[in-house]
Amino acid sequence: MEMVEVLCTGDLHLGRHPTRIPDRLDGPSMSPRSVWQDVVREAIDRKVDAVVLTGDVADRENRYFEAYGAFEAGVIDLDDAGIPVVAVAGNHDSEFLPRMIDDIDVDSLHLLGKGGTWERWTLQKGGAAAVHFDGWSFDRPHISSSPMDGYDLPEAPDVPQVGVLHADLNSPRSEYAPVTSSELKDVPVSGWLLGHIHVPGVRIESDPLTLYPGSPQALDPGEQGVHGPWLVSVSSDKIDAEQLPLGTxxxxxxxxxxxxxxxxxxxxxxxxxxxxxxxxxxxxxxxxxxxxxxxxxxxxxxxxxxxxxxxxxxxxxxxxxxxxxxxxxxxxxxxxxxxxxxxxxxxxxxxxxxxxxxxxxxxxxxxxxxxxxxxxxxxxxxxxxxxxxxxxxxxxxxxxxxxxxxxxxxxxxxxxxxxxxxxxxxxxxxx
Structure with a gap:
């Protein structure tokens, strides 16, 4: 199959702002909104096949309109460039991301797993199925059970599958959709793109590759290291991921x-x-x-x-x-x-x-x-x-x-x- 390139990021938290920045350095370029615009430009410049968002696009309901405007502008630019967006809802935006996506009403914007039910969307390339994206969304802010308990999508041996999930990996007492490494390994996917943890990095390097892209902009001193979206390359036999350091x-x-x-x-x-x-x-x-x-x-x-x-x-x-x-x-x-x-x-x-x-x-x-x-x-x-x-x-x-x-x-x-x-x-x- 032809290589598929996806730009993936998570935990945008549009409406928040990084903490502990001195006034003399602070400004619009420090905001997640600005970095989201950079992510969109990077996706368009690279002509990627899709953009994947792993949850918590917005921060809180009282910041709905601030998040809405920034998110809609990016989605429209991507739609104009022919780049679809695949998203799942996280714990912070479980109640209003579905509404936001309905209000934006762009055909190339896909929310997967609405209502806490697994759902598949297939990316077409060259007139054929290129990648299946299997996703699940939060339907409320706190979920103590594993979303993998309800995974029932069929195996597709001829098309790579990529899981998209907002979840807390290997934290069994978590209230934020706890999943284990063994549960993820039991599903026949090429890789997992996860949200919830803001510090970026590959958590499982072996098959299937499991990546937390993290927040594209660091938001507080606990989120150490370089941040930015990840370029994920999917082929029939492997999946690779490379961070693009766009965080300011x-x-x-x-x-x-x-x-x-x-x-x-x-x-x-x-x-x-x-x-x-x-x-x-x-x-x-x-x-x-x-x-x-x-x-x-x-x-x-x-x-x-x-x-x-x-x-x-x-x-x-x-x-x-x-x-x-x-x-x-x-x-x-x-x-x-x-x-x-x-x-x-x-x-x-x-x-x-x-x-x-x-x-x-x-x-x-x-x-x-x-x-x-x-x-x-x-x-x-x-x-x-x-x-x-x-x-x-x-x-x-x-x-x-x-x-x-x-x-x-x-x-x-x-x-x-x-x-x-x-x-x-x-x-x-x-x-």
Whole structure:
């Protein structure tokens, strides 16, 4: 059969906007609406055979009209170019994507699986069936059962089949259409195009290939890495996928070793150099406009205490640029150690020796009762804070997970290091 090329993306969330972008960098080009327009242009320029959308085209019902206008404009441009659009509804747009598609009323726009029932649409090429698209849509915001329980479409041995589904892979307790890898493998398709997870990537490389295209524009710091639609090539014997980096925003996490940096200025220089090198060597910058990294500082440095106290100063002042890409640190985590010989300091009595002992135990994963008690108390306090009603909105919007015990270990270690450094500095000042 002739090769079929499909441009696939998911989780557009038209109506939302990326978070944590400084006002000086923000603008229309950062919006999912703008990236959707780029996706449409890319599809037309490449003359693909179809565009596939894996759910959550729009974000919420109260943003219906904002999403409608942008989506309709793209669909009409694709229709004018003779490119059909295949879509399924996700948990966010389950109640209004069907209505939106009915209102747009373009014959080349196909919603598959309306009402939670599997449905097939066949792409014709050269007067013959080229690819079957088997799709299923959410019919309500929360579904705790697997949509694969109702898959009953017939096998088509002479035509490749591609599954299109908005689902939560290998998360059996999920309320968002949980499916397992084995369920997907049991269906005779060439590949699966999934929605719901915003971080892009191939989840199963073996047959059948299973791809989360992710959101074409990163929407918050949890959606790290390069974003953009995927070019999916389907032939009779295989399916391949290649990401096209059209996203204009990139969040990431960068580790910078600041060992031996004497002061805040030296640390800032190391950070700036590391970030520019990362953008230059590790990122595709074709459309990238803003790089917003979370920076984690490591190593032993005399500037440890100054870093803990003044890290926000670095966040505010270390705006830089690499080529056309603006670099603005989103946050800094200080995971450095003071330049202190803990073994020597621990040999004694009093709070300084106690803190040195505590840090040695934490570094070595010690199980001494008094150190475990410090970590347990910190963990309980972090859990209480996480559960506080004041943070309900933050938990919903940012999907903040429960603090783990290892998070408490890091918090205790950092505070102990700051306190030890402060006590030693006080002793030195008294000499």
């Amino acid at each position: 925003v990139c969040y990431d996490e960068i580790q910078v070793d600041v060992t031996d940096a004497e002061d805040l200025q030296a640390v800032g220089s190391k950070i700036s150099t590391a970030l520019q090198k990362h953008v230059q060597e590790d990122l595709e910058t074709r459309k990238l406009a803003a790089f917003l990294p979370r920076v984690r500082l490591t190593g032993r440095t005399p500037a440890h205490t100054e870093l803990v106290e003044e890290s926000q100063t670095l966040v505010e002042q270390l705006a830089t640029k690499q080529g056309s890409v603006n670099i603005q640190i989103e946050s800094i985590t200080v995971d450095t150690h003071p330049d202190i010989d803990l073994e020597a300091v621990a040999d004694g009595e009093g709070p300084v020796s106690y803190l040195a002992d505590l840090l040695i135990a934490l570094e070595n994963g010690g199980s001494d009762g008094q150190y475990n008690q410090a970590v347990d108390e910190a963990h309980e306090a972090m859990q209480r804070a996480h559960s506080a009603s004041a943070y309900d909105l933050l938990r919903r919007e940012a999907d903040v997970g429960q603090p783990r015990r290892e998070d408490a270990v890091k918090a205790v270690e950092q505070e102990a290091r700051v306190l030890l450094d402060t006590l030693l500095q006080q002793k030195e000042d008294q000499l």
